[in-house]
Amino acid sequence: MPLQRTAGERLFDIGNALFMIVLSIATLYPFLYVLFASVSDPASFVQYRGILLKPLGFTIESYKMVFKNPMISLGYLNTLFYVGVGTALNILMTSLGAYCLSRQGLLWKNHMMMLIVITMFFSGGLIPTYLLVSGIGLMDSRWALIIPGAMSAYNMIIMRTAFQAVPVSLEESARLDGAGDLTILFRIVLPLSLPVLAVMVLFYGVGHWNAWFSAMIYLRTRDLWPLQLVMREILIQNATDNMMTSVGGGDRMPVGETIKYATIIVATVPILLLYPFLQKYFVKGVMIGAVKE
Template structure:
């Protein structure tokens, strides 16, 4: 008999109702801020400042987006962020797989020691100043590589990839070795085609991290032509912030317009910086879920 056709006890029915209600509350808590941000970004500055925006846009306006894209540096920031995200993700995924594969091989003797050294860096780091000195001595200051190489590999992602590789049947490696397949050929021709889920997970983790990163750019670059989108948007937001000490001699209408535009910019900038990732995620969702589950429950 199907589980859906069997008789459900009263206790189970109450549990399912409470569970559905709890999940509904979580959904509302997550989705309402998103709806509010989108609605506020398409509302007029006065409506946003006066708090009249609750669920739908009030006095539909594109002033926020016009103010954002009026800056010539926006498209440069977009191009830089796309370059950092694509290049950084490719490099990071390659390095992560190159590190995780030998650590997943049981015939690799020093794998436990190397894994211990890797794990040590998760809890203890050199700090900002030593890292800055290292980047400077390597000649990467004010270059694109300063935003890609220092954070190119995450130990957490190495552990996830290693766990996934360990879950693959050992008979595949034995059969490949009998056929005279080298380790690199086995990795490229056999293991990687079977590892699309974990590659999608690694690519998503790295791309989201790089896309949202701005601290490295703030620390290692001085040229605006190298700034990623997040730093450009931060600069626009700071430039449009209201300093009350400088507004003492400004009339009320000008001050109100300044405050309204500043508030409106916050929501417009959130939408501008998150839309690309929201568009990409649905296409890799199934690989993402499968890769996380397999990497989490097997090892």
């Protein structure tokens, strides 16, 4: 027999549902505003004030101008390189470090973990990092955005905890068959840790996709700029003139406004498409790496 709910419990459920609806709307509306603004008629948009619930007219001229900008295409290619190569290196380095620290009987394991945890709270800062990157010859190089952040201590601890959940008997059986550590890692441990691996790909991939500050510090050649740095130039420095060569002088300001919103959509949608494929692993992967010890 189901338990009868009290009036207070029902009232709490209603209030909780209303709160979540309001929170969802508050979270979703900024993205919808940007989307509606990007396809709105520029002249109507700059004159409009208030909440935007639908496009003001409909035009995709702003998107055409964005894709005609060679820096957008080049920024996309650079970002795909940084995301692909950077995430692959991140996963490799994090997996190797996590596997070593998850093995029983590792000499000075606790001391190494303590040193790694210390780096999460204390760091040299921007100037020593800049001097290091400059000293090893990575300035104005793609690798300046990849090598310095090859491994995250936080992510390695999560992955280490997930690796500790793999039964030791599987490793012992593999060693009896002559398997070495690399074989055990890549053919046993990683395939059994797909949820946490998917979370690491998401964390590192989104980090590389959104990164712009390191590029601004270390890159001088514009052809190496990632998409986010190109977008920063368009949004903050109002660098839209090169996308409006065919627009008359009086129409440049309204078109420039909608170009900014179109640029945001172009830079945001690809990474949003990644979430549905990794979401089913997200909670499980984080919980595996967070609660088990």
